Amino acid sequence: MIPLKRALSSPTGRKFVMSISGIALVLFVIVHLLGNLTLYVPDGGETFNRYAAGFEAMGPFLYVIELGLLAVIVIHMTWGIATALKNRKARPEKYAESVDSKGGPSNLSLASKNMIVTGVALGIFLVVHIWHFRIRKVYVAETTEIDGNEHADLYALVHAAFSDPLWVAFYVGAMLFFGFHLRHGFWSALQSLGAMKPEWSKGIYALGFFVALVLTVGFMGIPLYIYFVG
Amino acid sequence: MADDMMTIHLKVWRQAGPDKQGRFENYTVEKVNPHMSFLEMLDVVNETLIHDGEEPIEFDSDCREGICGTCGFVINGQAHGEERGTTVCQLHMRSFSDGETIVVEPWRARAFPVIKDLVVDRDSFDRIIAAGGYVSVGTGPKPDANSVKIGKDVSDKAFDAAACIGCGACVAACPNASAALFTGAKVSQLAMLPQGKPERGRRARRMVHQMQEEGFGNCSNIGECEAACPKEISIQNIAKMKREYLRAIFTDS
Numbered sequence: 212m213i214p215l216k217r218a219l220s221s222p223t224g225r226k227f228v229m230s231i232s233g234i235a236l237v238l239f240v241i242v243h244l245l246g247n248l249t250l251y252v253p254d255g256g257e258t259f260n261r262y263a264a265g266f267e268a269m270g271p272f273l274y275v276i277e278l279g280l281l282a283v284i285v286i287h288m289t290w291g292i293a294t295a296l297k298n299r300k301a302r303p304e305k306y307a308e309s310v311d312s313k314g315g316p317s318n319l320s321l322a323s324k325n326m327i328v329t330g331v332a333l334g335i336f337l338v339v340h341i342w343h344f345r346i347r348k349v350y351v352a353e354t355t356e357i358d359g360n361e362h363a364d365l366y367a368l369v370h371a372a373f374s375d376p377l378w379v380a381f382y383v384g385a386m387l388f389f390g391f392h393l394r395h396g397f398w399s400a401l402q403s404l405g406a407m408k409p410e411w412s413k414g415i416y417a418l419g420f421f422v423a424l425v426l427t428v429g430f431m432g433i434p435l436y437i438y439f440v441g
Numbered sequence: 442m443a444d445d446m447m448t449i450h451l452k453v454w455r456q457a458g459p460d461k462q463g464r465f466e467n468y469t470v471e472k473v474n475p476h477m478s479f480l481e482m483l484d485v486v487n488e489t490l491i492h493d494g495e496e497p498i499e500f501d502s503d504c505r506e507g508i509c510g511t512c513g514f515v516i517n518g519q520a521h522g523e524e525r526g527t528t529v530c531q532l533h534m535r536s537f538s539d540g541e542t543i544v545v546e547p548w549r550a551r552a553f554p555v556i557k558d559l560v561v562d563r564d565s566f567d568r569i570i571a572a573g574g575y576v577s578v579g580t581g582p583k584p585d586a587n588s589v590k591i592g593k594d595v596s597d598k599a600f601d602a603a604a605c606i607g608c609g610a611c612v613a614a615c616p617n618a619s620a621a622l623f624t625g626a627k628v629s630q631l632a633m634l635p636q637g638k639p640e641r642g643r644r645a646r647r648m649v650h651q652m653q654e655e656g657f658g659n660c661s662n663i664g665e666c667e668a669a670c671p672k673e674i675s676i677q678n679i680a681k682m683k684r685e686y687l688r689a690i691f692t693d694s
Binding site for chain 1: 454551552617
């Protein structure tokens with residue numbers, strides 16, 4: 212047995228925390244994208260507003276889900292930043308000649324080297340994103356009618372945001388960071404949990420690229436689609 | 442033969458002691474035989490330095506056959522140089538080009554403090570091994586040969602992990618200065634074998650925690666360690682260590 216505090220802060224244990232919270236966030240993001248795909252339906256936003264109304268119908272239970280999600284994000288960020296700081300301390304004196312990859316089996320890349328950079332960028336993105344679409348949604352004035360009931364017209368909010376090229380650029384840029392973070396993160400999470408055997412290693416690394424690509428393209432397409440197609 | 446001789450420019454880290462300020466010194470070595478190992482080339486430089494009454498460049502070496510793990514430093518930003526699966530004693534000057542400038546620095550990690558020049562203190566590795574990288578043996582009568590059966594596939598995997606010579610290149614190459622490959626190799630080697638199994642939980646706990654105490658970084662699964670390892674030990678052993686640790690969180694053994 213290992214005391215909980217020790218288990219959560221040891222080099223191996225802290226990666227369990229990062230991995231499990233990371234995988235939970237990937238699962239959330241997949242659901243998030245599936246829901247957002249309704250934005251691609253060319254019906255003036257009716258499908259999307261119906262989808263959004265479903266969340267409203269949840270009532271207070273929605274807050275429970277949101278707080279849970281927020282907790283996972285906070286845990287992932289706290290452990291990630293603490294780990295990165297510790298890693299920095301592990302090599303106080305840097306190499307004069309920067310260590311580029313020796314190739315072969317190494318996964319050293321822009322993605323794997325900069326997890327803390329892409330992670331912090333995503334943290335900043337999240338603050339803006341939550342303000343942009345979650346907090347502001349409470350104050351939406353336009354309404355739309357769904358099955359005879361009045362609902363906030365969230366499609367109008369999204370549509371207005373993505374008619375602005377600056378917002379489009381911001382979201383597209385943020386998704387690049389997201390893609391790089393996932394490219395290494397997905398594979399790394401499974402390796403850190405030990406969910407790996409020699410025959411799987413290459414496949415899971417390739418799957419990481421596929422997951423990152425599909426999610427990034429899926430999300431990136433939304434602002435671009437609304438901006439260019441309407 | 443004389444036509445093949447090379448001229449090499451060296452930029453070597455010189456540091457008089459653990460608490461002294463280090464700096465790079467430039468040396469030009471002429472008439473380098475391309476069939477010399479990197480260490481033999483440094484031997485020649487040191488002969489000249491000693492002849493001129495200067496302090497020779499301090500570096501560790503022992504067997505010079507690539508099997509003891511004593512030698513090792515960073516050449517042009519790569520642990521043991523650019524060639525894969527080799528130690529600096531088995532790295533030959535022919536892999537460099539005539540007139541090349543070569544940057545030579547010690548392993549850099551908080552847990553590997555510099556003692557002098559290219560020599561670092563790797564006692565932290567010994568303390569990780571001492572924390573659990575062994576099998577406690579009861580002193581009874583000698584068991585019959587082959588009384589303990591080990592499958593060929595298992596013994597091969599354990600042997601691959603046991604190939605670690607403890608040189609420290611994994612730590613040196615890791616962007617986080619993590620000792621996960623070194624520790625993982627020992628944890629998984631012993632956990633696979635029947636003799637090591639009774640202590641597997643205790644071993645995983647103690648070795649991982651000792652690794653943390655020593656101030657090594659945390660593994661980010663970048664895999665540069667495997668690329669730098671002269672014995673090409675796989676990071677599958679790190680995954681195995683994670684499983685051993687996960688098991689050890691919940692069990693007493």
